[in-house]
Amino acid sequence: MDQQLEIADSWVLNEIQSIRSQPPYPPIEWLEEQMLDIDEIDAGNSRDWHRLKMRFTEYDELWKFCSPSEYWAGLAGRAGIALVRNGRPIAHVTTVMN
Numbered sequence: 001m002d003q004q005l006e007i008a009d010s011w012v013l014n015e016i017q018s019i020r021s022q023p024p025y026p027p028i029e030w031l032e033e034q035m036l037d038i039d040e041i042d043a044g045n046s047r048d049w050h051r052l053k054m055r056f057t058e059y060d061e062l063w064k065f066c067s068p069s070e071y072w073a074g075l076a077g078r079a080g081i082a083l084v085r086n087g088r089p090i091a092h093v094t095t096v097m098n
Helices: 002-021 047-055 069-073
Strands: 031-035 061-066 078-085 088-097
Touching: 031 078, 047 078, 047 088, 061 088
Parallel strands: none
Antiparallel strands: 031 061, 061 078, 078 088
């Protein structure tokens, strides 16, 4: 049992390090406007939205995000809501895309 716990601990630490080393999505530059209250958002009943709400804590921020115009021109535009913790987006829900 101890060996299994050590393996699990090692895996978790590696996973956390991997996530922290990846660039955040959406990129910080895409954040446009901080939202004041999680209840003001009507993002529908998607599974992604419910997951984001479950991760939300009193210290987190919600931001509207939108990709730059060149993404929209290239039919790869995205907009939505980002969950930001300690200045870094950690989760998002895409509400508009082309």
